[in-house]
Amino acid sequence: xxxxxxxxxxxxxxxxxxxxxxxxxxTSINNLQWYRQNSGRGLVHLILxxxxxxxxxxxxxxxxxxxxxxxxxxxxxxSRAADTAxxxxxxxxxxxxxxxxxxxxxxLIIQP
Amino acid sequence: xxxxxxxxxxxxxxxxxxxxxxCAQDMNxxxxxxxxxxxxxxxxxxxxxxxxxxTAKGEVPDGYNVSRLKKQNFLLGLESAAPSxxxxxxxxxxxxKTASDGYTFGSGTRLTVx
Numbered sequence: 001x002x003x004x005x006x007x008x009x010x011x012x013x014x015x016x017x018x019x020x021x022x023x024x025x026x027t028s029i030n031n032l033q034w035y036r037q038n039s040g041r042g043l044v045h046l047i048l049x050x051x052x053x054x055x056x057x058x059x060x061x062x063x064x065x066x067x068x069x070x071x072x073x074x075x076x077x078x079s080r081a082a083d084t085a086x087x088x089x090x091x092x093x094x095x096x097x098x099x100x101x102x103x104x105x106x107x108l109i110i111q112p
Numbered sequence: 113x114x115x116x117x118x119x120x121x122x123x124x125x126x127x128x129x130x131x132x133x134x135c136a137q138d139m140n141x142x143x144x145x146x147x148x149x150x151x152x153x154x155x156x157x158x159x160x161x162x163x164x165x166x167t168a169k170g171e172v173p174d175g176y177n178v179s180r181l182k183k184q185n186f187l188l189g190l191e192s193a194a195p196s197x198x199x200x201x202x203x204x205x206x207x208x209k210t211a212s213d214g215y216t217f218g219s220g221t222r223l224t225v226x
Contacts, residue, residue, distance in 0.1 A: 033214050042116075042202055043155075045214030088154065092209070098162065099145050099170055100215065104154040 004032075004089040004103030012109040019076040021106040023089030024069075030093035032065055033100065034074050037086045046074075051093075076108075084110045114138050118203050118218035125193045125225045133188040133221050135203030143206045144186040145170075145215070146178060148199040155202065161186055162209075193225045 007022045023032070031050045035043040049056045049065045049072065056063045062075040076083055086107045090100040116137045125131055135144065142163050147155040157170030159178040167178045175197060177189045186205075190197060200222050204215040 035214070035217075040220075042217035042219045043204075043215070044217070048212050048214055098168065098209065099157045099160045101157070101171075102147075102155040104152060 004091050004101065006087070006089055006103045006106040008106060009104070010107045010109070012111060013079060014111050015079060015081055017079055019079050019083070019108055019110075021074045021087050021089075021108070023072045023074070023103055025072075025089075025091050025103075026070065027091075028093060029067075029091045031091075032063075032072050033090045033092070034061075034063060034072075035088045035090060035102075037088065037105070039085075043088065046087075079110045081110050081112050084108060116203055116205055116216050116218035118201075118221050120221060121219070122222050123224070125190075125223065127193060127195060127225060129193050130189070130191050131193065131223075132190075133201055133203075133223075135186045135188070135205075135218060137184055137186075137203075137205040137216070139205065139207070139216065140183070141205035141207050141216070142183075143209060144180065145204045145206075146176070146186065146188045147202045147204065148172065149202060149220075150199050158188065158201075193223075195225045197223065198225045199223060 004023045004025045033048045034046045037043045060077045065072045086105040088105045090102045119134045145160040146158040161180040164183040179187045203218045
């Protein structure tokens with residue numbers, strides 16, 4: 001079963017605005033990762049945040065992690081048309097099996 | 113370019129037919145994974161391998177078999193395809209389980225079973 005659940009399922013914003021996506025999970029984790037998937041392509045790793053970290057930055061990306069609430073957020077600042085994609089959170093350490101457990105994703109559309 | 117290569121990219125099978133999906137990586141990664149992606153379901157882990165000669169079951173292993181005879185290759189087999197196996201299949205690899213650079217994914221195999 002899915003460990004992470006992204007919210008919202010879909011998001012449409014204007015170019016230049018900030019986009020925020022949230023992820024909630026159920027069990028304890030070692031780390032949480034965010035991936036991007038462009039239509040018809042494979043997933044691309046964006047950023048990893050470990051369970052003892054609270055915030056991490058990478059370029060226009062900012063990720064936060066609140067282990068007490070079992071939630072994470074991904075902020076994309078100054079969005080661009082090329083950011084249009086689906087974004088998935090993935091948790092490491094949940095589900096009882098090896099490998100990452102993925103959520104269902106947030107589909108982000110950046111309107112030019 | 114270095115990365116994960118999946119073949120074939122597209123395939124249509126008749127119910128009951130068999131096929132093998134090939135995943136090859138040239139990054140000397142120890143861990144390899146097979147996921148399936150269905151609309152509205154996200155990615156679900158089928159099987160994985162933590163090194164040459166090892167395999168293990170993931171969340172949805174029924175109807176699939178895997179082999180990892182060489183470190184760089186991870187094969188996914190469907191012995192008797194069923195319409196429920198219509199999906200997009202992704203292979204991924206990682207150097208270690210919690211590598212900070214995450215998983216590297218292939219571009220996927222779109223399989224339709226009729």
